[in-house]
Amino acid sequence: MKLEDQELSLGAEDYSLLTDLYQLTMAACYAGEGLAQQPASFELFVRHLPNNFGYLIAMGLAQVLDYLEKFRFTPAGIEALQATGIFEDAPAQFWEILANGRFTGDLWAVPEGTAIFANEPFLRVEAPLWQAQLVETYLLNTINYQTLVATRAARMRDVAGDKATLLEFGTRRAFSPQASLWAARASMAAGLDATSNVLAALKLGRKPTGTMAHALVMAIAAVSGSEQDAFTAFYRYFPNSPLLIDTYDTLRAAEGLAKRVNAGEIQVTGVRLDSGDLVALSQKVRSLLPDAIIFASGDLDEYEIARLKSAGACIDGYGLGTRLVTGTPVNGIYKLVEIDGIPTMKQASNKATYPGRKQIYRQTIEGKFTKDRLSLASESPLDSEHPLLQLVMKQGQRLQLPEALENIKKRTAATVASLSDSTRQLNDPTPLPVEISEALQQLKQATQQRHKLEASSKR
Known part of the structure; x- marks a missing residue:
């Protein structure tokens, strides 16, 4: 029997294995079904703000970037996975992508210190399906906790x-x-x-x-x-x-x-x-x-x-x-929104998501945030709007040096000052209104209709 590692310390070489088992089993299925390298987009967001929170302050992007840059499977890690016996029937392609793989995708994210509201993406991962799937657990861990x-x-x-x-x-x-x-x-x-x-x-x-x-x-x-x-x-x-x-x-x-x-x-x-x-x-x-x-x-x-x-x-x-x-957790989720150019969405009761790659456009008038518009990434800003999601990693390489803590602190202060008093109040706050663009609503309806047709054709 292998001796237990009671220290349970974490190093960069462990990043790829710090995940839930089902991320790996799904990656094996993707490999076997020929889907592993399909271009996919996942978005990380919350469905609802915690009770009595009028806003969330996005945080944790620095650790996300570090994680994605260093994401690798070591020979020892692959050997340990094989020794579990869980993957005995996994296809050979699965082991090939682990042995040779790294994160090669793009990452869009709101800057740390930015106020975020329900259904608005903190970040979007655009990468081969197996990569975008495997990074879910770590991304949720750091974004959820640091945002709280x-x-x-x-x-x-x-x-x-x-x-x-x-x-x-x-x-x-x-x-x-x-x-x-x-x-x-x-x-x-x-x-x-x-x-x-x-x-x-x-x-x-x-x-x-x-x-x-x-x-x-x-x-x-x-x-x-x-x-x-x-x-x-x-x-x-x-x-x-x-x-x-x-x-x-x-x-x-x-x-x-x-x-x-x-x-x-x-x-x-x-x-x-x-x-x-x-x-x-x-x-x-x-x-x-x-x-x-x-x-x-x-x-x-x-x-x-x-x-x-x-x-x-x-x-x-x-x-x-x-x-x-400590406290009420930030219940961020990570959902597939597009694969190979095809919009996807979850339709389960009370857990439905919006399909397609999205952008957040924030309207600011006289130094105050007045509303947000959740739109498709292909849409353009309207008057007094500016986009929040920015491209921060391209083909697995970060596009800028790590941001100084003092700069993030100033952004946080400016962000909070730009919110209304009703959004900042501690009891029964009123979150900033988030408008769903007409194009996004139409895509949601079209995707729902497509799902219905697909379901009926297989009966």
Whole structure:
């Protein structure tokens, strides 16, 4: 029996196998039926926005491009597939395309940081059928998760305002170590200032940020001193970091620090409140330490930030974790829309899709988005419209260098500012109207009619 790999780490050489089994079994069928190299188009979109979301912020394209560029099947990977016994009857052509294959298609996508609505493609893959099929799982994984985190981050920034400092603290709550890196990236690209994830920060060319833990206070207080001694020790080595003051008694800690500040013994640049009545505590701490920056943390989200602000809390920044990196999923789907020039669509009840390769045209008037038009890719923009889907990869090669995180952050901010107040509101938002073009409606009707004729002819 082969030894198990308990580490389950992921490298670029594993990308092709990080997929669902049925992607591979379908690719084998395509090969056997002579369909593998047929030109196909798939689109990734959501049917519905999550509850109480007026928009989604597209994110994850950078990882999609990296994945598609490095997509290969290694000899060891092919051997491992063969050893499963699942593919004993697969045609020889299947193994040939895996051994020699890479991603050779085109990719159209909306830029990261762009607001997207129901039925609008985040991206479109145009490639030989077997390639476009096999990449589905990974594309959905990165787009769905990063879009969820980016949208939560954008909403939190929108509610907190431009002046508040927002820190990503979600690593310990993210769904995996890999997800923690993606969450840190998505949150900063969508408006947060920094992350406590050291690896993510360094990989992204940023400086990690954070405060201190309750354990330091408890350890020093128990072994050699008091809570104030712990503050002194921490400031000895990290003089500009906020102090965590709610280990025992928040107000007593603040009063002790205030006395020492007034006596010239210590300078307090900031404090963090992690529990209790954050409104009342922050107001009292502000009166005791008027020059200190006050951070709050502890299962905060955009709704709690809004409540704290309306209640008059004296909070300058927020540490955001669990509710930023988890929550109602973005339920993106990936559907075949065209094969060999023939439009296709799913017609199942409540899950019908629009056929054909599509484009999103966004209308902007006086700096505000007024409506979107979902059209066929062959249609042209109308007055005040601009296309959202852009060609970002041609024949398996990306067309531009990776975009700087700061540029995506600016786009996100500009995008949110261009949405109406009713679309941005937290409760019962009104998404931007999405008009279906007449040509797309006609294609849908024609495709439905074609399916009916095909079905009746085989009875």
